[in-house]
Amino acid sequence: MNVYLMFPNRDFAPRQPLPPNADALIQDLELDILFDAMARGDDYLFSVAKQALLSSLDSPADILYRQEILRDCLKNPDIVRQIYSLPLQAIERKHRHWMGIFTRYPSGVLSGALQMLEMFVELLKVLKQIADEHGAAFESRGFRRFFAMIQRELDEAYFAEVQEHLERLKFRGGALVSAELGMGNEGTNYVLRKTNHTRNWVQRILSRKSPVYSYSIPPRDDHGARALGELRDRGINLVANAAGQSADHIDSFFAALRLELAFYLGCLNLAERLAELGESVAFPAPVPADERVHSFTGLYDASLSLTMKSKVVGNSVNANGKDLVIITGANQGGKSTFLRSIGLAQLMMQCGMFVPAESFRANVCTGLFTHYKREEDSTMTSGKFDEELGRMSEIVDNITPNSIVLFNESFAATNEREGSEIARQIVNALLEKQVKVFFVTHLYELAHGFHAKGMENAIFLRADRKEKGRRTYKLIEAPPLETSYGIDAYNKVFGEQK
Numbered sequence: 001m002n003v004y005l006m007f008p009n010r011d012f013a014p015r016q017p018l019p020p021n022a023d024a025l026i027q028d029l030e031l032d033i034l035f036d037a038m039a040r041g042d043d044y045l046f047s048v049a050k051q052a053l054l055s056s057l058d059s060p061a062d063i064l065y066r067q068e069i070l071r072d073c074l075k076n077p078d079i080v081r082q083i084y085s086l087p088l089q090a091i092e093r094k095h096r097h098w099m100g101i102f103t104r105y106p107s108g109v110l111s112g113a114l115q116m117l118e119m120f121v122e123l124l125k126v127l128k129q130i131a132d133e134h135g136a137a138f139e140s141r142g143f144r145r146f147f148a149m150i151q152r153e154l155d156e157a158y159f160a161e162v163q164e165h166l167e168r169l170k171f172r173g174g175a176l177v178s179a180e181l182g183m184g185n186e187g188t189n190y191v192l193r194k195t196n197h198t199r200n201w202v203q204r205i206l207s208r209k210s211p212v213y214s215y216s217i218p219p220r221d222d223h224g225a226r227a228l229g230e231l232r233d234r235g236i237n238l239v240a241n242a243a244g245q246s247a248d249h250i251d252s253f254f255a256a257l258r259l260e261l262a263f264y265l266g267c268l269n270l271a272e273r274l275a276e277l278g279e280s281v282a283f284p285a286p287v288p289a290d291e292r293v294h295s296f297t298g299l300y301d302a303s304l305s306l307t308m309k310s311k312v313v314g315n316s317v318n319a320n321g322k323d324l325v326i327i328t329g330a331n332q333g334g335k336s337t338f339l340r341s342i343g344l345a346q347l348m349m350q351c352g353m354f355v356p357a358e359s360f361r362a363n364v365c366t367g368l369f370t371h372y373k374r375e376e377d378s379t380m381t382s383g384k385f386d387e388e389l390g391r392m393s394e395i396v397d398n399i400t401p402n403s404i405v406l407f408n409e410s411f412a413a414t415n416e417r418e419g420s421e422i423a424r425q426i427v428n429a430l431l432e433k434q435v436k437v438f439f440v441t442h443l444y445e446l447a448h449g450f451h452a453k454g455m456e457n458a459i460f461l462r463a464d465r466k467e468k469g470r471r472t473y474k475l476i477e478a479p480p481l482e483t484s485y486g487i488d489a490y491n492k493v494f495g496e497q498k
Contacts, residue, residue, distance in 0.1 A: 001153055001253050005142050005260040006052075006352075008065050012260050014047075018054050020398055021369055024391075025054065028370040028408070029343045033303040037273050038266030045269070048262040056350035058364055060286040066352025067283050068140035073264045074271060079134050084265055086123045087258035090251070093119050116247040121159065124250070128154045267353055274302065274356065278311045284349040284360040289402040291363045292436070292457070294319040298358030301341040305356070313473040314357065315341070317461065323431050324458040327440045328447050328480040333463025334473035335440045336408055342438055343368060343406050365436065367403040369395045371410045385413040392426065401434040408440045420446035431457075447480035 006012035019025075026032060031053065039046035057063050073080045094116070128150055135147035274281060280298065287293045300314035315338055319325055327335045345355040346368055371392060374384070388411060395405065411419040411426075420443045427450075430437055441447055451460055462478040465471060 001149060003146065003253070003256045003260050005069055005146060006066065006263065007062060008142070011256055012052075012263075014051055014259055016051075016055060018051070019367065021395070022054050024370050024372075025343070025347070025368065026050075028372045028406070029340055029347070030303040030307075031344075031347075033306050034270070034344070037306050038270045040269050044258075045262050045266050048259065049266040052263045052266075052351045053347050053353075056347065056364075056368070057352065058289065058350070058366060060288060060364060063286045063350060063352050063364070065140075065142060067354075069142040070264055070267055070352060070354065071283070072138045072140045072143050073268055076134070076137055077268050077272075079130065079137070080261065080264060080268065083127065083130060084258065084261045086127055087254035090120065090123055090254045091258075094251075116251065120247065120250040120254070123254070124154055125159065263351075270302075271354065273306065277305055277309065279305055279356060280358055281354040282357050282359050284345070284355045284357075284362065286349055287361070287363045289364045289366055290434075292321050292323060294322065294325075294362045294436075296345070296355075296357050296360040296362075299338075299341050299345060299360065300356050301337045302344055302356040303340065304337055312337075315475050317459075317475065317477070319459050322457055322459045323434075323436050324427065324450065324455065325438045325461065326447050326450060326458065326480070327438070327461045327463070327475065328442070328444075329461075329463025329475075330465050330471070333465060333471050334475065335463050337473070338461075338475055339406050339408055339438055339440050343370060346404060363402075365402055365404040366400045367398065369399060369403060369405045370408070371395060371405060372408040373410065373412065383413070385411070388413060389422075399430075399433070399435060402436075404436045404438070405430060406438045409442065410439070412441070412443060416443055416445055419443055420449065424449060444480060444482050448482070451479050 003011065031050075034053070035046050035049045038049040057066075131147040131150040131154075135144075135151070138144060138147065271281060279300065279302070295318045297316040298314035299316070300312050305312045313334065315334075317325075327338065329335060341356065345357060345360055346362065346365060348355045349360065349362065350364055371388075374387065392410075399405070407423075411423045413419070414422075423439070423441070423443065423446050427437055427439065439446075447460070450458055459477065460479055461475040462480065463471070464474045464476050
């Protein structure tokens with residue numbers, strides 16, 4: 001049985017390598033805040049959320065497949081949590097009872113396998129009941145296929161046959177084993193035989209018995225009992241292995257079910273937390289990577305909202321057909337927050353989640369990279385500017401066409417002219433390679449230089465500033481200004497001058 005709730009045709013791989021820039025993404029986009037909200041203190045949910053969010057899908061079809069399933073989860077949260085509890089119960093029961101399935105003796109393997117199978121059958125019956133009672137409430141392709149598989153594979157005939165096998169394998173009337181004599185009169189070709197219980201007890205008593213040779217072991221003959229046990233183990237060896245493999249198969253199914261539902265359970269936790277804060281979410285419309293689409297309304301930084309525990313300001317921008325987005329304006333105006341919201345929304349869209357916005361439409365990217373300014377580090381063996389160039393070199397080594405790079409105050413560790421020239425050359429090289437660039441900067445020479453070119457594939461945003469320096473935390477489409485509003489910082493520290 002396959003789950004297939006993360007991909008339409010394969011299982012989710014929980015240990016696939018993360019992208020080489022995963023640590024930078026977690027730090028710059030503050031992803032741990034998002035993971036914590038999805039996990040709610042559950043380490044397993046945290047690890048699955050991290051793996052899924054950083055393992056982006058590059059196919060709009062696969063993204064929409066997960067979106068359909070997530071919509072079902074949001075409409076039926078109690079049922080999804082009930083299904084998720086089944087593999088957790090399986091784990092708890094396995095830990096509570098010692099299972100002999102890991103011993104090297106066939107009798108121990110068989111006993112442990114039977115215990116596991118009996119436990120699993122109970123849980124499978126619950127799963128079958130859920131599918132029968134609630135399967136019709138789910139509309140996604142993934143859940144419909146999943147429930148149809150459960151109803152098809154776990155019918156009444158299946159449970160009856162399993163129960164019959166489990167009862168037979170307990171060997172309440174003893175095990176019937178045949179053998180042949182081999183070289184040196186040693187036993188060989190041990191075969192477990194099916195006991196004939198078709199006759200009732202009256203027929204068995206009154207029927208003529210065929211003559212047999214028999215031997216009864218004395219009660220205190222430990223060596224004889226041990227030898228007889230070894231003969232029995234040889235006979236049941238194949239059956240024990242088959243039962244162990246069956247138990248492992250069902251155990252693997254529950255493990256896969258837990259893994260794939262864990263992602264959606266994390267999404268449910270996040271959606272509920274954002275709803276408590278009064279924030280809206282929307283299912284994005286993904287388009288192929290080679291298109292240039294990026295438009296949204298009410299896009300906000302979910303990590304900021306979760307940290308502040310309140311609703312935050314969102315932005316609406318139409319950057320369709322644009323390869324370059326340059327963001328300028330006064331400090332503390334919402335530029336970095338906006339940049340982080342872009343990165344978060346892209347990652348959330350490309351793992352099949354909703355996004356923190358009223359609406360969102362964008363092309364998928366082949367890779368998301370961040371180049372943020374870093375605080376001074378006393379352990380660095382070179383200067384801050386050299387460190388920035390080193391990180392940029394690592395990005396260039398891994399970047400591919402149709403990627404996205406988010407720059408935040410990059411190359412400002414040197415003088416403006418040198419920093420602007422280096423940034424200009426890097427941005428031009430990235431644009432030539434069909435890489436989409438978002439750049440937050442105070443380098444006026446850099447921003448003004450691109451604006452003066454009148455590029456059709458560029459858009460310029462500026463942090464809005466009202467009279468007396470009041471920030472709205474909104475970004476407006478506007479050309480860069482030469483002033484950095486240093487007077488605002490002066491007034492904040494020393495008070496407004498009259």
